[in-house]
Structure formats: C-alpha cells, structure tokens
Amino acid sequence: xxxxxxxxxxxxxxxxxxxxxxxxxxxxxxxxxxxxxxxxxxxxxxxxxxxxxxxxxxxxxxxxxxxxxxxxxxxxxxxxxxxxxxxxxxxxxxxxxxxxxxxxxxxxxxxxxxxxxxxxxxxxxxxxxxxxxxxxxxxxxxxxxxxxxxxxxxxxxxxxxxxxxxxx
Amino acid sequence: xxxxxxxxxxxxxxxxxxxxxxxxxxxxxxxxxxxxxxxxxxxxxxxxxxxxxxxxxxxxxxxxxxxxxxxxxxxxxxxxxxxxxxxxxxxxxxxxxxxx
Numbered sequence: 001x002x003x004x005x006x007x008x009x010x011x012x013x014x015x016x017x018x019x020x021x022x023x024x025x026x027x028x029x030x031x032x033x034x035x036x037x038x039x040x041x042x043x044x045x046x047x048x049x050x051x052x053x054x055x056x057x058x059x060x061x062x063x064x065x066x067x068x069x070x071x072x073x074x075x076x077x078x079x080x081x082x083x084x085x086x087x088x089x090x091x092x093x094x095x096x097x098x099x100x101x102x103x104x105x106x107x108x109x110x111x112x113x114x115x116x117x118x119x120x121x122x123x124x125x126x127x128x129x130x131x132x133x134x135x136x137x138x139x140x141x142x143x144x145x146x147x148x149x150x151x152x153x154x155x156x157x158x159x160x161x162x163x164x165x166x167x168x
Numbered sequence: 169x170x171x172x173x174x175x176x177x178x179x180x181x182x183x184x185x186x187x188x189x190x191x192x193x194x195x196x197x198x199x200x201x202x203x204x205x206x207x208x209x210x211x212x213x214x215x216x217x218x219x220x221x222x223x224x225x226x227x228x229x230x231x232x233x234x235x236x237x238x239x240x241x242x243x244x245x246x247x248x249x250x251x252x253x254x255x256x257x258x259x260x261x262x263x264x265x266x267x268x
Contacts, residue, residue, distance in 0.1 A: 002169075004169065004170060005169075005170055008170050008174065012174075012178050015178065015182065016178070016181055016182065016185070019182055019185040019186070019205055020185055022185075022189070022198075022201060022202075022205065023185060023186075023188060023189035023192070023193060023198065023202055023205075028195060028197045028198055028201075031197075031198050031201055032201065035201050035204065035205065038182075038205065038208070039208065042208055042211070042212060045175070045178075045212060046212075046215055048170070049175070049215050049216060049218075049219040050219055051215045051218065051219060051227055051230075053227070054211075054215055054227055054230050054231070057231070057234060058211075058234075061234050061238055062204075062208070062234070062237075065238065066204065066237070066238055066241045069241060069242060069245060070197065070200075070201065070241070070245065073197070073245045073248065073249060074197060076249065077248075077249070077252050077258065079258065093191075093192045096187075096188060096191030096192050097188055097191075097192070099187070099191070100184045100187040100188045100191065101184070103183075103184055103187060104180055104181065104183075104184040107176075107180035107183070107184075108177055108180055111173050111176045111177055111180065112173070127218070127219070127222060127223075127224050127227070128218075128219070128227060132224060133224060133227055133228065133231070136224050136225075136228055137228065137231070141228055144232060148232060148235045151235065151236065151239055152235065152238075152239055154239075155239035155240075155242055155243055156242075158243050158246070159242050159243055159246040162243070162246035162247060162249070162250050163246045163249050163250065165253075
C-alpha cells in the first residue's frame with residue numbers, strides 16, 4: 001500500500017461526507033464552508049493524479065475566489081429567517097433521490113463494464129506542470145484561450161448591468 | 169497505483185450528490201453550490217482520464233471549464249442579488265414569474 005493509495009482512501013471519504021453535509025445543512029454559510037473542504041479534497045486528488053497546475057488553480061479559483069464570492073453574496077443578502085424557510089414536501093424528495101440513484105447506478109455500471117484503459121502503465125509526471133500546460137495553452141490552444149478573455153469580459157459587463165441599482 | 173475506475177466512481181458519487189442537492193433543496197444559493205459540485209466532479213473525471221491516458225488535453229479542458237464556472241458563478245450570484253432585491257426571497261418555489 002503506497003502513499004498514493006493511502007492519500008486517496010483518506011481524502012475520498014472526506015470529499016463525499018463534506019458534499020453530503022453541504023446539501024443537507026440549513027444554513028448556507030455552513031454549506032459554503034463544507035464545499036470549500038470538498039474543493040480542498042479534490043485538489044489533493046488532483047495531486048495524486050500528478051495534475052499540479054490544476055490542483056493549484058482549484059484552490060486559488062474555486063476555494064479562493066468563487067467561494068469567497070458566495071460568502072460575500074450570502075452576507076450581502078442578509079437572509080435572516082430565510083435560513084429556516086420551510087423545506088416542506090418530504091414526499092417530493094423521494095422521486096428526486098430515486099432518479100439520482102438511478103443515474104449513479106448507471107454510471108457505476110458503465111465504469112465497471114468499461115474498466116480502466118489498459119494502455120499507459122507508467123504515468124507521466126511532467127504532463128501536469130505549469131510549463132507543459134502553459135506551452136499547450138499558448139501554442140495549440142491560443143484561440144480558445146483568447147476567446148476565454150471575451151467570455152470574462154461579457155460576464156463582467158453582464159454582472160455590472162444585473163447588479164446595478166436602477167436609477168430614477 | 170490507484171485504478172482509474174476508483175476516480176470515476178468517486179466522481180459519479182459526487183455528481184449524484186450534486187443532482188440530489190439541485191432537486192431537493194429550495195434555497196437558490198444551495199442549488200447553485202450543488203451545480204458547482206457537479207462541475208467539479210466532472211473536472212475530476214477529466215483530470216483522471218488526462219493523467220491515465222498521458223494526454224494534456226483533458227487538463228486544458230478543465231482549465232476552460234474553470235473559467236466558464238467562474239463567470240457562471242459571478243453572473244448567477246448577480247441574478248440572485250437582483251431577484252432578492254425584487255422579491256425579498258431566494259426560495260425558488262416563490263420565484264415563479266416565468267412559469268405558466
């Protein structure tokens with residue numbers, strides 16, 4: 001049992017439990033904090049897959065920027081008693097859980113039938129480095145990379161228009 | 169070495185938890201966080217395949233997914249703020265003006 005296996009089996013349950021706690025907590029702030037735990041677990045899993053750059057980005061962008069934005073909005077909204085508004089209708093949760101379980105069983109069956117790809121017994125460590133990904137991004141994927149900047153610009157304009165208070 | 173199927177199974181479990189969250193919760197912010205969870209579980213699949221096939225394209229795709237997720241989170245939260253300003257609630261059962 002090598003370090004990678006120990007790391008996987010210590011982090012994967014934490015990821016699942018924190019995800020479950022995230023969708024069951026009443027208070028959205030608690031949910032955000034459990035989701036951050038989940039994102040850190042995923043970053044560790046990326047490291048076990050030798051995806052160093054993605055792991056760092058996961059912590060910086062997801063656990064850092066996006067979740068801070070969530071916390072910021074929750075605190076801005078001042079939900080007050082909104083945190084215990086009636087999550088009524090226990091009955092209608094049953095078909096939702098049944099549907100999700102069907103999806104899970106289907107995916108797991110597919111994974112079980114297909115199994116792991118046989119090729120590539122020795123995994124490349126260099127593939128996930130900043131150097132390797134940066135090179136790929138700025139040569140073969142330069143156009144999509146530049147289009148991403150347009151996407152971010154459009155998002156920025158949209159957010160300002162949406163969140164602006166109406167004048168007059 | 170951990171088989172790829174372990175990563176895929178974990179990803180499937182996280183995705184299912186996200187689906188349950190979207191379908192059962194009524195708080196728009198928690199529904200939104202469940203969507204983020206689903207995006208992340210798919211990212212885990214992509215990184216897993218990328219690593220096991222020795223192909224960088226999976227990780228490039230994860231990079232773009234993260235850029236889209238960041239914009240989507242910001243726009244979605246702006247919509248939630250606008251909704252809250254108009255309806256004073258984030259309960260998605262009460263937000264039904266587009267329903268007929």
